[in-house]
Each structure stands twice: as C-alpha cells, then as structure tokens.
Amino acid sequence: MIDKKGILFILSGPSGVGKGTVRKSLFEKDTDLKYSISMTTRPPREGEVDGVDYFFKTKEDFEQMIADKGMIEYAQYVGNYYGTPKAYVEEQLEAGNDVFLEIEVQGALQVKENFPEGVFVFLIPPSLEDLKNRIINRGTETEDLVHSRLQAAKEEIEMMDYYDYVVVNDQVDRAVQTVQSIVKSEHCKRERVAFEYKKALERDEK
Numbered sequence: 001m002i003d004k005k006g007i008l009f010i011l012s013g014p015s016g017v018g019k020g021t022v023r024k025s026l027f028e029k030d031t032d033l034k035y036s037i038s039m040t041t042r043p044p045r046e047g048e049v050d051g052v053d054y055f056f057k058t059k060e061d062f063e064q065m066i067a068d069k070g071m072i073e074y075a076q077y078v079g080n081y082y083g084t085p086k087a088y089v090e091e092q093l094e095a096g097n098d099v100f101l102e103i104e105v106q107g108a109l110q111v112k113e114n115f116p117e118g119v120f121v122f123l124i125p126p127s128l129e130d131l132k133n134r135i136i137n138r139g140t141e142t143e144d145l146v147h148s149r150l151q152a153a154k155e156e157i158e159m160m161d162y163y164d165y166v167v168v169n170d171q172v173d174r175a176v177q178t179v180q181s182i183v184k185s186e187h188c189k190r191e192r193v194a195f196e197y198k199k200a201l202e203r204d205e206k
C-alpha cells in the first residue's frame with residue numbers, strides 16, 4: 001500500500017534557541033503544515049492566548065489527560081507539564097496533512113518511540129554564549145530560571161545524535177528556509193518511494 005498519510009515533523013532543541021521564533025516565522029510563510037498546539041500547566045505570559053499559543057490547563061486536568069491516554073508525549077520542564085494532545089495529530093495525519101510539533105527534548109524522544117517514521121529536526125544555537133544571551137534578552141525568566149534552563153540545555157544538546165537533521169539558528173530567516181527545504185525534501189523522498197513501488201507493481205503484472 002502506498003502511504004497517503006501526512007508526515008509528522010518534530011522541531012526540538014534547547015530552551016531559548018529560538019524554536020518558537022522559527023516556528024512562528026515558518027507558519028507565517030507555510031500554510032500547508034498543521035501546527036499542533038501544546039498543552040501546559042505553566043501560566044500564560046503576557047500576550048499569550050489560550051487555544052492559540054497553548055491550551056493552558058490546571059495540573060489536575062493535565063494529569064487526567066495523561067491518565068486517559070490522551071497525550072502522545074509529555075514532559076515536566078522547569079516545574080511545569082508540557083505535552084502534545086493525541087487526537088488532533090492522529091486526525092490530521094490520517095487526513096493526509098503534515099503535522100508540525102515544537103517541543104523540548106524529553107518529549108521528542110517519546111515521540112520517536114511511537115512515531116519512528118517522523119522527521120526529527122534539532123535546532124542548535126551558534127554557541128552556548130548566544131543561547132545564554134537569548135534567554136536573558138527574552139526577559140521572561142528570573143536569574144535562577146536562566147541558570148536551570150542553561151543547565152538543561154547542556155544536557156539536551158547531547159541528544160543531537162538521535163535527530164535526522166541539525167539546523168543552526170544563526171539567523172531566523174535562514175533557519176526557516178532550511179526547515180522548509182527539509183519539508184520539501186522529505187516529500188520528494190516519499191514520492192520517490194511511491195514511484196519505485198508503482199514501478200515494481202507494474203513489473204509484477206507483466
């Protein structure tokens with residue numbers, strides 16, 4: 001059978017590397033990808049909207065979703081839960097649409113277990129110094145949290161080997177273009193497989 005399902009793309013990398021920035025810029029350009037909105041127990045930051053940036057939930061509601069097996073993956077990150085609701089992703093993939101996740105590293109490893117055919121992209125900063133500056137400049141964390149996010153980042157960067165692609169986020173536009181090229185190239189790969197499959201079928205019929 002030729003697989004008509006959509007492709008699952010996972011963008012991951014350390015906090016502060018620019019995942020959110022790259023994802024937002026990508027979605028301003030590419031309307032074919034479906035973004036899976038994550039669920040979290042962290043409070044909304046100023047300007048964030050429930051159901052747009054995240055589904056903001058209480059700890060009890062989040063734990064209920066886990067118990068109901070409603071999440072593809074979830075992780076505790078700097079004291080809060082973050083996770084990907086299952087239903088939307090499965091519906092979209094089944095309908096042939098590509099789905100895009102922007103998640104941290106522990107969650108990405110869980111997705112790899114359940115969706116090994118997913119395309120895993122790891123975003124890295126040009127340097128750890130750049131990463132530190134980005135987290136500080138964003139101004140959303142206290143000094144303690146900057147430290148714990150940087151500690152987590154050092155461990156996360158070691159997970160790079162598990163990914164299909166590594167993209168350096170030196171300039172946002174360049175990183176977005178690279179991600180777009182990856183999406184195109186993955187489509188070409190699958191079309192090529194489908195073409196070979198069709199040729200093999202025709203040979204068998206002769």
Ligand SMILES: Nc1nc2c(ncn2[C@@H]2O[C@H](COP(=O)(O)OP(=O)(O)O)[C@@H](O)[C@H]2O)c(=O)[nH]1
Nearest residue numbers: 015016038039074075082083084102103104107
């Ligand atoms: N595992 C997992 N991580 C997520 C999910 N959604 C967001 N994250 C990650 O959780 C981390 C913290 O997110 P957030 O508090 O919004 O801060 P920021 O992304 O660093 O601005 C980031 O690395 C996000 O990419 C999710 O659904 N699952």
Ligand SMILES: Nc1ncnc2c1ncn2[C@@H]1O[C@H](COP(=O)(O)OP(=O)(O)O)[C@@H](O)[C@H]1O
Nearest residue numbers: 015016017018019020021134138169170171172
């Ligand atoms: N290529 C880049 N060059 C310089 N600053 C960047 C770049 N990409 C993102 N930033 C900045 O770095 C900070 C962290 O980006 P963000 O998207 O919140 O990271 P993440 O979602 O990975 O935690 C933000 O202030 C953002 O404007």
